[in-house]
Structures are given as C-alpha cells and as structure tokens.
Amino acid sequence: MSWNNASFQPRQENGAIEQLIKRLARLPGLGPRSARKAALALLQEPESRLRPLAQALEEAVRAVRACPQCGNLDTAVPCTICADPNRDRGVVCVVESVGDLWALERSGTYRGCYQVLGGVLSPLSGKGPEELHLSGLQARLEGGEVREVILALGATVDGATTRHWLQGRLAPYGVPVSRIGHGMPMGGTLDVLDDGTLAAALATRQTVEVQPGTNQPFEIKPPRPVPGGAGNPPT
Numbered sequence: 001m002s003w004n005n006a007s008f009q010p011r012q013e014n015g016a017i018e019q020l021i022k023r024l025a026r027l028p029g030l031g032p033r034s035a036r037k038a039a040l041a042l043l044q045e046p047e048s049r050l051r052p053l054a055q056a057l058e059e060a061v062r063a064v065r066a067c068p069q070c071g072n073l074d075t076a077v078p079c080t081i082c083a084d085p086n087r088d089r090g091v092v093c094v095v096e097s098v099g100d101l102w103a104l105e106r107s108g109t110y111r112g113c114y115q116v117l118g119g120v121l122s123p124l125s126g127k128g129p130e131e132l133h134l135s136g137l138q139a140r141l142e143g144g145e146v147r148e149v150i151l152a153l154g155a156t157v158d159g160a161t162t163r164h165w166l167q168g169r170l171a172p173y174g175v176p177v178s179r180i181g182h183g184m185p186m187g188g189t190l191d192v193l194d195d196g197t198l199a200a201a202l203a204t205r206q207t208v209e210v211q212p213g214t215n216q217p218f219e220i221k222p223p224r225p226v227p228g229g230a231g232n233p234p235t
C-alpha cells in the first residue's frame, strides 16, 4: 500500500474535494493522478493558491468572450487584434485554435488578422463544416477588403482535409490563398513550433492553386458529393 499523497483517493463521492479533483482531471494534460496532486497543492495553501485561482477563474468567466469577428478570446469585443488600426485587415490567417493564434502572436512577425476555426474537419470524429467558425471570414471576404488568406493549419490528416475543403470554398472569391508548411513536422501543430520556426514558416508561405468554377462560395453546410459531376438525372 502506498502512502504517496498523489494516490490518495478521497472517500466522499460528491464532496468538494472530489469535485475539485474531477474538474481538474478533465483539463488537458492532467490525468487523475496529476489532478489529485494539483488539488492537494491548492487545498494545502488556500490563501496563496486556492483563493487567487478561484478569483482568476471567476474573472475569466465574467470577462473573457470569443470575438464575434475572428473567434479570438479576449476581454474586449471585438478583440484587441480586430480593433487594432495598425493590423492589416487585408490579410486573414486561418488557424485551428486560439492556441495557434497565440503561437503566431508570440512569433511577433504577423501583422494581419485571424480566423479561428474552433477545430478542424474530422471525418473520424464526425466534425463537419457546419461546426467550423467561418462567419467572420465570410463577412470579410464579402466586404471585399481581403487581399490574401493564409491557411495555417497543422500538418495532420485532419488539417490537410480542412485546408483542401477551405481552398475549394475560397476559390469563388478570387482571393490569393497561401499555406504555411515549411519546417512543420508531420503530425505537428502550430503551437509546438518554436517562435523562429513559426516565423520562417509564415515568411516562406506558398500560394496554393484554387480552381474557380468547381466550388460553391462559403455556405456553412457540409459539401455534398456530386458523383459524376453536374447534370445528374433527378432520382
């Protein structure tokens, strides 16, 4: 039997301690064991750890919102990036998550705006186009102010699927589309790259071919397969 604190399992099923551990264990990077350690560290120092964390969480719940234009998380609406007059509104970088946006901001070289998709298309987990956040990008494209769309998605199968789908949807707007990729390891996501590599990936982005005429403009619906192309007989 171990007397290690981290393996201690509180008995009460719905008690405050058990609830705290359960909530912590659901966070990315924390399993039950790490959650117990974290909970204990918080509970043993209520004034210096637990209460400040509770206050920071309360404040985040109260003040942080998703930007209606780009999907960034911020206390300002629209977010500080969208509202910044020094950002180039003609360049929109499409990223999977706010974590990827933060990574690009840390690299310190990008001065355009963003669209945070809130995920990528994933046939295996059933995530379809209707679940991607695209309305801000659509409004910007329809407003005619966009000169370039940069697809900065991870080098994963789902990232590639999403990029391909977006290329098709962007084609009718006639806006140059580019993608980053240089230096990105297979299976990698943006936020694992160091700042220099990410800046280089952005600087060496490549224009991608889009094929006008074969795709529909943005509509937040799943694309329908068209076997045999246009002119299918009605069934």
Ligand SMILES: [Zn+2]
Binding pocket: 067, 068, 069, 070, 071, 072, 078, 079, 080, 081, 082, 083
């Ligand atoms: Zn924004």
